[in-house]
Amino acid sequence: MGFFDSLSRGLERSREALNQIFYFGGDVTEDFWEDLEDTLVMGDMGADIAMQVTDDLRDMAAKRNLTSARQLREALTDRLAETFVSSEFDPFDDTPSVVLFVGINGAGKTTTVGKIASAAAHEGKNVIIGSADTFRAAAIEQLDVWGKRAGVSVVKRDRGSDPASVCYDVLDEADKCGSELVLIDTAGRLHTSADLMRELAKVVNVTRKRAASAAAGPMPVRVVLVIDAATGQNGLNQALEFNEALGLDGIIMTKLDGTAKGGIAMAVASKLKLPIFRIGVGEQVEDLQRFDAHEFCRALVGNGDKE
Incomplete structure:
Protein backbone atom coordinates (compact mmCIF):
# COMPACT_ATOMS: atom_id res chain seq x y z
CA MET A 1 0.00 0.00 0.00
CA GLY A 2 1.46 3.35 -1.08
CA PHE A 3 1.73 6.57 0.92
CA PHE A 4 -1.47 8.13 -0.40
CA ASP A 5 -3.48 4.91 -0.15
CA SER A 6 -2.42 4.40 3.46
CA LEU A 7 -3.17 8.02 4.33
CA SER A 8 -6.50 7.91 2.53
CA ARG A 9 -7.48 4.77 4.42
CA GLY A 10 -6.57 6.40 7.72
CA LEU A 11 -8.58 9.55 7.00
CA GLU A 12 -11.66 7.72 5.77
CA ARG A 13 -13.89 8.79 8.66
CA SER A 14 -12.88 12.42 8.35
CA ARG A 15 -13.56 12.33 4.61
CA GLU A 16 -17.08 10.89 4.76
CA ALA A 17 -18.90 14.17 5.37
CA LEU A 18 -17.07 15.99 2.58
CA ASN A 19 -17.85 13.13 0.19
CA GLN A 20 -21.55 13.71 0.77
CA ILE A 21 -21.10 17.22 -0.62
CA PHE A 22 -18.76 16.46 -3.50
CA TYR A 23 -19.52 12.96 -4.67
CA PHE A 24 -23.12 13.57 -5.58
CA GLY A 25 -21.91 16.73 -7.30
CA GLY A 26 -24.85 19.10 -7.53
CA ASP A 27 -24.79 22.72 -8.59
CA VAL A 28 -22.87 25.27 -6.54
CA THR A 29 -25.76 27.01 -4.82
CA GLU A 30 -26.01 28.94 -1.59
CA ASP A 31 -26.94 25.67 0.13
CA PHE A 32 -23.69 24.16 -1.11
CA TRP A 33 -21.62 26.91 0.52
CA GLU A 34 -23.51 26.62 3.78
CA ASP A 35 -23.11 22.84 3.80
CA LEU A 36 -19.39 23.14 3.05
CA GLU A 37 -18.77 25.62 5.86
CA ASP A 38 -20.79 23.54 8.34
CA THR A 39 -18.92 20.37 7.34
CA LEU A 40 -15.52 22.01 7.79
CA VAL A 41 -16.55 23.27 11.22
CA MET A 42 -17.80 19.83 12.24
CA GLY A 43 -14.46 18.39 11.12
CA ASP A 44 -12.90 20.55 13.86
CA MET A 45 -10.99 22.93 11.63
CA GLY A 46 -12.43 25.75 13.67
CA ALA A 47 -14.96 28.37 12.66
CA ASP A 48 -12.37 30.95 11.58
CA ILE A 49 -10.60 28.62 9.16
CA ALA A 50 -13.87 27.15 7.88
CA MET A 51 -15.28 30.60 7.11
CA GLN A 52 -12.09 31.86 5.47
CA VAL A 53 -11.65 28.75 3.32
CA THR A 54 -15.29 28.84 2.23
CA ASP A 55 -15.12 32.56 1.38
CA ASP A 56 -11.92 32.12 -0.61
CA LEU A 57 -13.38 29.19 -2.52
CA ARG A 58 -16.56 31.15 -3.22
CA ASP A 59 -14.50 34.00 -4.71
CA MET A 60 -12.51 31.55 -6.82
CA ALA A 61 -15.68 29.91 -8.12
CA ALA A 62 -17.06 33.27 -9.18
CA LYS A 63 -13.85 34.33 -10.94
CA ARG A 64 -13.38 31.02 -12.77
CA ASN A 65 -17.08 30.38 -13.40
CA LEU A 66 -16.99 27.06 -11.55
CA THR A 67 -20.58 25.89 -11.25
CA SER A 68 -20.23 22.22 -10.27
CA ALA A 69 -19.38 20.90 -6.83
CA ARG A 70 -16.98 18.38 -8.37
CA GLN A 71 -15.01 21.18 -10.04
CA LEU A 72 -14.25 22.63 -6.62
CA ARG A 73 -12.81 19.49 -5.05
CA GLU A 74 -9.25 20.09 -6.25
CA ALA A 75 -9.50 23.79 -5.43
CA LEU A 76 -10.53 22.94 -1.88
CA THR A 77 -7.55 20.60 -1.54
CA ASP A 78 -5.15 23.35 -2.63
CA ARG A 79 -6.73 25.96 -0.37
CA LEU A 80 -6.71 23.73 2.71
CA ALA A 81 -3.03 22.91 2.12
CA GLU A 82 -2.23 26.60 2.37
CA THR A 83 -3.28 26.66 6.04
CA PHE A 84 -0.30 24.52 7.06
CA VAL A 85 3.12 25.82 8.06
CA SER A 86 6.18 24.36 6.36
CA SER A 87 9.34 23.60 8.33
CA GLU A 88 12.94 24.25 7.39
CA PHE A 89 14.06 21.12 9.25
CA ASP A 90 12.91 17.67 10.30
CA PRO A 91 14.10 16.78 13.82
CA PHE A 92 14.20 13.08 12.97
CA ASP A 93 16.01 13.39 9.65
CA ASP A 94 18.33 16.33 10.32
CA THR A 95 20.78 14.94 12.83
CA PRO A 96 22.40 15.23 15.30
CA SER A 97 19.19 15.96 17.15
CA VAL A 98 17.61 15.59 20.59
CA VAL A 99 13.82 15.37 20.61
CA LEU A 100 11.68 15.70 23.74
CA PHE A 101 8.18 14.30 23.32
CA VAL A 102 5.54 16.07 25.44
CA GLY A 103 1.76 15.87 25.76
CA ILE A 104 -1.08 14.73 27.97
CA ASN A 105 -1.65 11.15 29.10
CA GLY A 106 -3.01 8.91 26.39
CA ALA A 107 -1.87 11.00 23.43
CA GLY A 108 0.42 8.23 22.20
CA LYS A 109 3.85 9.64 23.14
CA THR A 110 5.49 6.35 24.13
CA THR A 111 4.25 4.46 21.07
CA THR A 112 5.31 7.36 18.86
CA VAL A 113 8.82 7.33 20.33
CA GLY A 114 9.04 3.59 19.69
CA LYS A 115 7.85 3.88 16.09
CA ILE A 116 10.24 6.71 15.25
CA ALA A 117 13.15 4.89 16.91
CA SER A 118 12.36 1.76 14.92
CA ALA A 119 12.10 3.63 11.61
CA ALA A 120 15.29 5.63 12.25
CA ALA A 121 17.26 2.53 13.24
CA HIS A 122 16.03 0.80 10.08
CA GLU A 123 17.44 3.73 8.10
CA GLY A 124 20.83 3.16 9.71
CA LYS A 125 20.82 5.95 12.28
CA ASN A 126 22.50 5.53 15.66
CA VAL A 127 19.50 6.03 17.94
CA ILE A 128 19.09 6.07 21.71
CA ILE A 129 15.86 6.31 23.73
CA GLY A 130 15.44 8.03 27.10
CA SER A 131 12.58 6.88 29.31
CA ALA A 132 11.88 10.05 31.31
CA ASP A 133 8.29 9.04 32.08
CA THR A 134 9.31 7.81 35.52
CA PHE A 135 5.77 7.88 36.92
CA ARG A 136 4.37 5.10 34.76
CA ALA A 137 6.02 1.69 34.91
CA ALA A 138 4.12 0.60 31.81
CA ALA A 139 5.80 3.33 29.76
CA ILE A 140 9.26 2.07 30.74
CA GLU A 141 8.31 -1.50 29.89
CA GLN A 142 6.76 -0.42 26.59
CA LEU A 143 9.93 1.40 25.52
CA ASP A 144 11.98 -1.65 26.49
CA VAL A 145 9.93 -3.72 24.07
CA TYR A 168 20.99 14.17 31.68
CA ASP A 169 21.92 10.49 31.87
CA VAL A 170 20.63 9.67 28.40
CA LEU A 171 22.78 12.42 26.90
CA ASP A 172 25.80 11.08 28.80
CA GLU A 173 25.09 7.69 27.25
CA ALA A 174 24.58 9.28 23.82
CA ASP A 175 28.07 10.79 24.11
CA LYS A 176 29.58 7.38 24.88
CA CYS A 177 27.73 5.65 22.04
CA GLY A 178 28.07 8.41 19.46
CA SER A 179 24.30 8.55 19.05
CA GLU A 180 23.07 11.01 16.45
CA LEU A 181 19.37 10.86 17.34
CA VAL A 182 18.19 11.04 20.96
CA LEU A 183 14.49 10.44 21.60
CA ILE A 184 13.17 11.23 25.09
CA ASP A 185 9.72 10.21 26.30
CA THR A 186 8.29 12.40 29.08
CA ALA A 187 5.41 11.81 31.47
CA GLY A 188 1.94 12.92 30.47
CA ARG A 189 1.14 16.37 31.83
CA LEU A 190 -2.18 18.07 32.22
CA HIS A 191 -1.81 21.32 30.32
CA THR A 192 -4.10 22.94 32.91
CA SER A 193 -1.67 22.30 35.79
CA ALA A 194 0.81 25.14 36.21
CA ASP A 195 2.98 23.13 38.65
CA LEU A 196 3.33 20.19 36.28
CA MET A 197 4.12 22.47 33.35
CA ARG A 198 6.84 24.24 35.36
CA GLU A 199 8.34 20.85 36.19
CA LEU A 200 8.33 19.94 32.53
CA ALA A 201 9.98 23.26 31.68
CA LYS A 202 12.78 22.26 34.07
CA VAL A 203 13.22 19.00 32.17
CA VAL A 204 13.51 20.92 28.90
CA ASN A 205 16.03 23.39 30.34
CA VAL A 206 18.25 20.67 31.84
CA THR A 207 18.22 18.79 28.55
CA ARG A 208 19.18 21.89 26.58
CA LYS A 209 22.06 22.71 28.91
CA ARG A 210 23.45 19.18 28.73
CA ALA A 211 22.98 18.94 24.95
CA ALA A 212 24.94 22.16 24.51
CA SER A 213 28.02 20.42 25.90
CA ALA A 214 27.73 17.16 23.94
CA ALA A 215 31.06 15.50 23.22
CA ALA A 216 30.71 15.78 19.44
CA GLY A 217 29.48 19.37 19.64
CA PRO A 218 26.22 21.07 20.62
CA MET A 219 23.08 19.15 19.70
CA PRO A 220 19.85 21.04 18.98
CA VAL A 221 16.96 20.14 21.30
CA ARG A 222 13.49 20.06 19.75
CA VAL A 223 10.31 19.96 21.79
CA VAL A 224 7.54 18.13 19.96
CA LEU A 225 3.95 17.93 21.16
CA VAL A 226 2.05 14.70 20.54
CA ILE A 227 -1.70 15.24 20.17
CA ASP A 228 -4.47 12.67 19.89
CA ALA A 229 -6.60 13.88 16.96
CA ALA A 230 -9.75 12.51 18.62
CA THR A 231 -9.52 15.21 21.30
CA GLY A 232 -10.65 17.74 18.70
CA GLN A 233 -10.70 21.36 19.81
CA ASN A 234 -9.37 20.35 23.22
CA GLY A 235 -6.22 19.36 21.36
CA LEU A 236 -5.89 22.96 20.23
CA ASN A 237 -6.17 24.15 23.84
CA GLN A 238 -3.46 21.66 24.82
CA ALA A 239 -1.18 22.94 22.08
CA LEU A 240 -1.64 26.56 23.12
CA GLU A 241 -0.77 25.84 26.75
CA PHE A 242 2.23 23.64 25.99
CA ASN A 243 3.54 26.15 23.47
CA GLU A 244 3.27 29.02 25.94
CA ALA A 245 5.08 27.04 28.64
CA LEU A 246 7.78 25.34 26.57
CA GLY A 247 8.12 26.99 23.17
CA LEU A 248 7.23 24.07 20.90
CA ASP A 249 9.09 23.27 17.71
CA GLY A 250 6.37 21.21 16.09
CA ILE A 251 3.51 18.73 16.33
CA ILE A 252 2.88 15.02 15.86
CA MET A 253 -0.79 14.21 15.33
CA THR A 254 -1.79 10.65 16.28
CA LYS A 255 -4.86 8.44 15.88
CA LEU A 256 -6.25 10.22 12.84
CA ASP A 257 -7.66 6.90 11.67
CA GLY A 258 -9.99 6.68 14.67
CA THR A 259 -11.75 10.02 14.36
CA ALA A 260 -13.85 12.15 12.03
CA LYS A 261 -12.01 15.25 13.32
CA GLY A 262 -9.08 15.30 10.92
CA GLY A 263 -9.51 19.04 10.50
CA ILE A 264 -7.98 19.61 13.94
CA ALA A 265 -4.58 19.26 12.26
CA MET A 266 -5.30 22.48 10.36
CA ALA A 267 -6.64 24.28 13.40
CA VAL A 268 -3.50 23.56 15.44
CA ALA A 269 -1.02 24.28 12.66
CA SER A 270 -2.74 27.52 11.68
CA LYS A 271 -3.31 28.89 15.18
CA LEU A 272 0.20 28.16 16.48
CA LYS A 273 2.09 28.61 13.20
CA LEU A 274 3.88 25.33 13.91
CA PRO A 275 4.78 22.53 11.49
CA ILE A 276 3.41 19.02 11.74
CA PHE A 277 6.31 16.58 11.53
CA ARG A 278 4.45 13.26 11.55
CA ILE A 279 0.88 11.95 11.49
CA GLY A 280 -0.40 8.62 12.76
CA VAL A 281 -3.03 6.81 10.70
CA GLY A 282 -2.78 3.29 12.09
CA GLU A 283 -1.08 0.87 14.47
CA GLN A 284 1.92 -0.20 12.39
CA VAL A 285 5.32 1.51 12.31
CA GLU A 286 4.76 2.53 8.68
CA ASP A 287 1.46 4.18 9.65
CA LEU A 288 3.37 6.99 11.38
CA GLN A 289 4.12 9.01 8.28
CA ARG A 290 6.03 12.12 7.31
CA PHE A 291 3.56 14.93 6.94
CA ASP A 292 2.90 16.33 3.48
CA ALA A 293 0.28 19.11 3.52
CA HIS A 294 -1.01 18.60 -0.01
CA GLU A 295 -1.17 14.81 0.25
CA PHE A 296 -2.94 15.10 3.59
CA CYS A 297 -5.56 17.47 2.18
CA ARG A 298 -6.00 15.38 -0.95
CA ALA A 299 -6.67 12.33 1.23
CA LEU A 300 -9.01 14.36 3.45
CA VAL A 301 -11.05 15.80 0.59
CA GLY A 302 -10.88 12.72 -1.63
CA ASN A 303 -9.99 12.29 -5.28
CA GLY A 304 -13.46 12.20 -6.73
CA ASP A 305 -13.79 8.45 -7.10
CA LYS A 306 -16.59 6.60 -5.39
CA GLU A 307 -15.39 5.36 -2.01
Whole structure:
Protein backbone atom coordinates (compact mmCIF):
# COMPACT_ATOMS: atom_id res chain seq x y z
CA MET A 1 0.00 0.00 0.00
CA GLY A 2 1.46 3.35 -1.08
CA PHE A 3 1.73 6.57 0.92
CA PHE A 4 -1.47 8.13 -0.40
CA ASP A 5 -3.48 4.91 -0.15
CA SER A 6 -2.42 4.40 3.46
CA LEU A 7 -3.17 8.02 4.33
CA SER A 8 -6.50 7.91 2.53
CA ARG A 9 -7.48 4.77 4.42
CA GLY A 10 -6.57 6.40 7.72
CA LEU A 11 -8.58 9.55 7.00
CA GLU A 12 -11.66 7.72 5.77
CA ARG A 13 -13.89 8.79 8.66
CA SER A 14 -12.88 12.42 8.35
CA ARG A 15 -13.56 12.33 4.61
CA GLU A 16 -17.08 10.89 4.76
CA ALA A 17 -18.90 14.17 5.37
CA LEU A 18 -17.07 15.99 2.58
CA ASN A 19 -17.85 13.13 0.19
CA GLN A 20 -21.55 13.71 0.77
CA ILE A 21 -21.10 17.22 -0.62
CA PHE A 22 -18.76 16.46 -3.50
CA TYR A 23 -19.52 12.96 -4.67
CA PHE A 24 -23.12 13.57 -5.58
CA GLY A 25 -21.91 16.73 -7.30
CA GLY A 26 -24.85 19.10 -7.53
CA ASP A 27 -24.79 22.72 -8.59
CA VAL A 28 -22.87 25.27 -6.54
CA THR A 29 -25.76 27.01 -4.82
CA GLU A 30 -26.01 28.94 -1.59
CA ASP A 31 -26.94 25.67 0.13
CA PHE A 32 -23.69 24.16 -1.11
CA TRP A 33 -21.62 26.91 0.52
CA GLU A 34 -23.51 26.62 3.78
CA ASP A 35 -23.11 22.84 3.80
CA LEU A 36 -19.39 23.14 3.05
CA GLU A 37 -18.77 25.62 5.86
CA ASP A 38 -20.79 23.54 8.34
CA THR A 39 -18.92 20.37 7.34
CA LEU A 40 -15.52 22.01 7.79
CA VAL A 41 -16.55 23.27 11.22
CA MET A 42 -17.80 19.83 12.24
CA GLY A 43 -14.46 18.39 11.12
CA ASP A 44 -12.90 20.55 13.86
CA MET A 45 -10.99 22.93 11.63
CA GLY A 46 -12.43 25.75 13.67
CA ALA A 47 -14.96 28.37 12.66
CA ASP A 48 -12.37 30.95 11.58
CA ILE A 49 -10.60 28.62 9.16
CA ALA A 50 -13.87 27.15 7.88
CA MET A 51 -15.28 30.60 7.11
CA GLN A 52 -12.09 31.86 5.47
CA VAL A 53 -11.65 28.75 3.32
CA THR A 54 -15.29 28.84 2.23
CA ASP A 55 -15.12 32.56 1.38
CA ASP A 56 -11.92 32.12 -0.61
CA LEU A 57 -13.38 29.19 -2.52
CA ARG A 58 -16.56 31.15 -3.22
CA ASP A 59 -14.50 34.00 -4.71
CA MET A 60 -12.51 31.55 -6.82
CA ALA A 61 -15.68 29.91 -8.12
CA ALA A 62 -17.06 33.27 -9.18
CA LYS A 63 -13.85 34.33 -10.94
CA ARG A 64 -13.38 31.02 -12.77
CA ASN A 65 -17.08 30.38 -13.40
CA LEU A 66 -16.99 27.06 -11.55
CA THR A 67 -20.58 25.89 -11.25
CA SER A 68 -20.23 22.22 -10.27
CA ALA A 69 -19.38 20.90 -6.83
CA ARG A 70 -16.98 18.38 -8.37
CA GLN A 71 -15.01 21.18 -10.04
CA LEU A 72 -14.25 22.63 -6.62
CA ARG A 73 -12.81 19.49 -5.05
CA GLU A 74 -9.25 20.09 -6.25
CA ALA A 75 -9.50 23.79 -5.43
CA LEU A 76 -10.53 22.94 -1.88
CA THR A 77 -7.55 20.60 -1.54
CA ASP A 78 -5.15 23.35 -2.63
CA ARG A 79 -6.73 25.96 -0.37
CA LEU A 80 -6.71 23.73 2.71
CA ALA A 81 -3.03 22.91 2.12
CA GLU A 82 -2.23 26.60 2.37
CA THR A 83 -3.28 26.66 6.04
CA PHE A 84 -0.30 24.52 7.06
CA VAL A 85 3.12 25.82 8.06
CA SER A 86 6.18 24.36 6.36
CA SER A 87 9.34 23.60 8.33
CA GLU A 88 12.94 24.25 7.39
CA PHE A 89 14.06 21.12 9.25
CA ASP A 90 12.91 17.67 10.30
CA PRO A 91 14.10 16.78 13.82
CA PHE A 92 14.20 13.08 12.97
CA ASP A 93 16.01 13.39 9.65
CA ASP A 94 18.33 16.33 10.32
CA THR A 95 20.78 14.94 12.83
CA PRO A 96 22.40 15.23 15.30
CA SER A 97 19.19 15.96 17.15
CA VAL A 98 17.61 15.59 20.59
CA VAL A 99 13.82 15.37 20.61
CA LEU A 100 11.68 15.70 23.74
CA PHE A 101 8.18 14.30 23.32
CA VAL A 102 5.54 16.07 25.44
CA GLY A 103 1.76 15.87 25.76
CA ILE A 104 -1.08 14.73 27.97
CA ASN A 105 -1.65 11.15 29.10
CA GLY A 106 -3.01 8.91 26.39
CA ALA A 107 -1.87 11.00 23.43
CA GLY A 108 0.42 8.23 22.20
CA LYS A 109 3.85 9.64 23.14
CA THR A 110 5.49 6.35 24.13
CA THR A 111 4.25 4.46 21.07
CA THR A 112 5.31 7.36 18.86
CA VAL A 113 8.82 7.33 20.33
CA GLY A 114 9.04 3.59 19.69
CA LYS A 115 7.85 3.88 16.09
CA ILE A 116 10.24 6.71 15.25
CA ALA A 117 13.15 4.89 16.91
CA SER A 118 12.36 1.76 14.92
CA ALA A 119 12.10 3.63 11.61
CA ALA A 120 15.29 5.63 12.25
CA ALA A 121 17.26 2.53 13.24
CA HIS A 122 16.03 0.80 10.08
CA GLU A 123 17.44 3.73 8.10
CA GLY A 124 20.83 3.16 9.71
CA LYS A 125 20.82 5.95 12.28
CA ASN A 126 22.50 5.53 15.66
CA VAL A 127 19.50 6.03 17.94
CA ILE A 128 19.09 6.07 21.71
CA ILE A 129 15.86 6.31 23.73
CA GLY A 130 15.44 8.03 27.10
CA SER A 131 12.58 6.88 29.31
CA ALA A 132 11.88 10.05 31.31
CA ASP A 133 8.29 9.04 32.08
CA THR A 134 9.31 7.81 35.52
CA PHE A 135 5.77 7.88 36.92
CA ARG A 136 4.37 5.10 34.76
CA ALA A 137 6.02 1.69 34.91
CA ALA A 138 4.12 0.60 31.81
CA ALA A 139 5.80 3.33 29.76
CA ILE A 140 9.26 2.07 30.74
CA GLU A 141 8.31 -1.50 29.89
CA GLN A 142 6.76 -0.42 26.59
CA LEU A 143 9.93 1.40 25.52
CA ASP A 144 11.98 -1.65 26.49
CA VAL A 145 9.93 -3.72 24.07
CA TRP A 146 10.35 -1.16 21.28
CA GLY A 147 14.08 -0.87 21.99
CA LYS A 148 14.67 -4.61 21.83
CA ARG A 149 12.61 -4.90 18.67
CA ALA A 150 14.57 -2.13 16.95
CA GLY A 151 17.97 -2.91 18.45
CA VAL A 152 18.04 0.50 20.17
CA SER A 153 19.40 1.19 23.66
CA VAL A 154 16.94 2.49 26.25
CA VAL A 155 18.19 4.57 29.19
CA LYS A 156 15.88 4.26 32.18
CA ARG A 157 15.85 4.73 35.92
CA ASP A 158 13.72 3.46 38.78
CA ARG A 159 10.10 4.49 38.96
CA GLY A 160 9.78 7.85 40.72
CA SER A 161 13.26 9.07 39.70
CA ASP A 162 13.77 12.70 38.77
CA PRO A 163 12.93 12.92 35.04
CA ALA A 164 15.44 15.73 34.49
CA SER A 165 18.23 13.48 35.76
CA VAL A 166 17.15 10.78 33.30
CA CYS A 167 17.49 13.28 30.45
CA TYR A 168 20.99 14.17 31.68
CA ASP A 169 21.92 10.49 31.87
CA VAL A 170 20.63 9.67 28.40
CA LEU A 171 22.78 12.42 26.90
CA ASP A 172 25.80 11.08 28.80
CA GLU A 173 25.09 7.69 27.25
CA ALA A 174 24.58 9.28 23.82
CA ASP A 175 28.07 10.79 24.11
CA LYS A 176 29.58 7.38 24.88
CA CYS A 177 27.73 5.65 22.04
CA GLY A 178 28.07 8.41 19.46
CA SER A 179 24.30 8.55 19.05
CA GLU A 180 23.07 11.01 16.45
CA LEU A 181 19.37 10.86 17.34
CA VAL A 182 18.19 11.04 20.96
CA LEU A 183 14.49 10.44 21.60
CA ILE A 184 13.17 11.23 25.09
CA ASP A 185 9.72 10.21 26.30
CA THR A 186 8.29 12.40 29.08
CA ALA A 187 5.41 11.81 31.47
CA GLY A 188 1.94 12.92 30.47
CA ARG A 189 1.14 16.37 31.83
CA LEU A 190 -2.18 18.07 32.22
CA HIS A 191 -1.81 21.32 30.32
CA THR A 192 -4.10 22.94 32.91
CA SER A 193 -1.67 22.30 35.79
CA ALA A 194 0.81 25.14 36.21
CA ASP A 195 2.98 23.13 38.65
CA LEU A 196 3.33 20.19 36.28
CA MET A 197 4.12 22.47 33.35
CA ARG A 198 6.84 24.24 35.36
CA GLU A 199 8.34 20.85 36.19
CA LEU A 200 8.33 19.94 32.53
CA ALA A 201 9.98 23.26 31.68
CA LYS A 202 12.78 22.26 34.07
CA VAL A 203 13.22 19.00 32.17
CA VAL A 204 13.51 20.92 28.90
CA ASN A 205 16.03 23.39 30.34
CA VAL A 206 18.25 20.67 31.84
CA THR A 207 18.22 18.79 28.55
CA ARG A 208 19.18 21.89 26.58
CA LYS A 209 22.06 22.71 28.91
CA ARG A 210 23.45 19.18 28.73
CA ALA A 211 22.98 18.94 24.95
CA ALA A 212 24.94 22.16 24.51
CA SER A 213 28.02 20.42 25.90
CA ALA A 214 27.73 17.16 23.94
CA ALA A 215 31.06 15.50 23.22
CA ALA A 216 30.71 15.78 19.44
CA GLY A 217 29.48 19.37 19.64
CA PRO A 218 26.22 21.07 20.62
CA MET A 219 23.08 19.15 19.70
CA PRO A 220 19.85 21.04 18.98
CA VAL A 221 16.96 20.14 21.30
CA ARG A 222 13.49 20.06 19.75
CA VAL A 223 10.31 19.96 21.79
CA VAL A 224 7.54 18.13 19.96
CA LEU A 225 3.95 17.93 21.16
CA VAL A 226 2.05 14.70 20.54
CA ILE A 227 -1.70 15.24 20.17
CA ASP A 228 -4.47 12.67 19.89
CA ALA A 229 -6.60 13.88 16.96
CA ALA A 230 -9.75 12.51 18.62
CA THR A 231 -9.52 15.21 21.30
CA GLY A 232 -10.65 17.74 18.70
CA GLN A 233 -10.70 21.36 19.81
CA ASN A 234 -9.37 20.35 23.22
CA GLY A 235 -6.22 19.36 21.36
CA LEU A 236 -5.89 22.96 20.23
CA ASN A 237 -6.17 24.15 23.84
CA GLN A 238 -3.46 21.66 24.82
CA ALA A 239 -1.18 22.94 22.08
CA LEU A 240 -1.64 26.56 23.12
CA GLU A 241 -0.77 25.84 26.75
CA PHE A 242 2.23 23.64 25.99
CA ASN A 243 3.54 26.15 23.47
CA GLU A 244 3.27 29.02 25.94
CA ALA A 245 5.08 27.04 28.64
CA LEU A 246 7.78 25.34 26.57
CA GLY A 247 8.12 26.99 23.17
CA LEU A 248 7.23 24.07 20.90
CA ASP A 249 9.09 23.27 17.71
CA GLY A 250 6.37 21.21 16.09
CA ILE A 251 3.51 18.73 16.33
CA ILE A 252 2.88 15.02 15.86
CA MET A 253 -0.79 14.21 15.33
CA THR A 254 -1.79 10.65 16.28
CA LYS A 255 -4.86 8.44 15.88
CA LEU A 256 -6.25 10.22 12.84
CA ASP A 257 -7.66 6.90 11.67
CA GLY A 258 -9.99 6.68 14.67
CA THR A 259 -11.75 10.02 14.36
CA ALA A 260 -13.85 12.15 12.03
CA LYS A 261 -12.01 15.25 13.32
CA GLY A 262 -9.08 15.30 10.92
CA GLY A 263 -9.51 19.04 10.50
CA ILE A 264 -7.98 19.61 13.94
CA ALA A 265 -4.58 19.26 12.26
CA MET A 266 -5.30 22.48 10.36
CA ALA A 267 -6.64 24.28 13.40
CA VAL A 268 -3.50 23.56 15.44
CA ALA A 269 -1.02 24.28 12.66
CA SER A 270 -2.74 27.52 11.68
CA LYS A 271 -3.31 28.89 15.18
CA LEU A 272 0.20 28.16 16.48
CA LYS A 273 2.09 28.61 13.20
CA LEU A 274 3.88 25.33 13.91
CA PRO A 275 4.78 22.53 11.49
CA ILE A 276 3.41 19.02 11.74
CA PHE A 277 6.31 16.58 11.53
CA ARG A 278 4.45 13.26 11.55
CA ILE A 279 0.88 11.95 11.49
CA GLY A 280 -0.40 8.62 12.76
CA VAL A 281 -3.03 6.81 10.70
CA GLY A 282 -2.78 3.29 12.09
CA GLU A 283 -1.08 0.87 14.47
CA GLN A 284 1.92 -0.20 12.39
CA VAL A 285 5.32 1.51 12.31
CA GLU A 286 4.76 2.53 8.68
CA ASP A 287 1.46 4.18 9.65
CA LEU A 288 3.37 6.99 11.38
CA GLN A 289 4.12 9.01 8.28
CA ARG A 290 6.03 12.12 7.31
CA PHE A 291 3.56 14.93 6.94
CA ASP A 292 2.90 16.33 3.48
CA ALA A 293 0.28 19.11 3.52
CA HIS A 294 -1.01 18.60 -0.01
CA GLU A 295 -1.17 14.81 0.25
CA PHE A 296 -2.94 15.10 3.59
CA CYS A 297 -5.56 17.47 2.18
CA ARG A 298 -6.00 15.38 -0.95
CA ALA A 299 -6.67 12.33 1.23
CA LEU A 300 -9.01 14.36 3.45
CA VAL A 301 -11.05 15.80 0.59
CA GLY A 302 -10.88 12.72 -1.63
CA ASN A 303 -9.99 12.29 -5.28
CA GLY A 304 -13.46 12.20 -6.73
CA ASP A 305 -13.79 8.45 -7.10
CA LYS A 306 -16.59 6.60 -5.39
CA GLU A 307 -15.39 5.36 -2.01
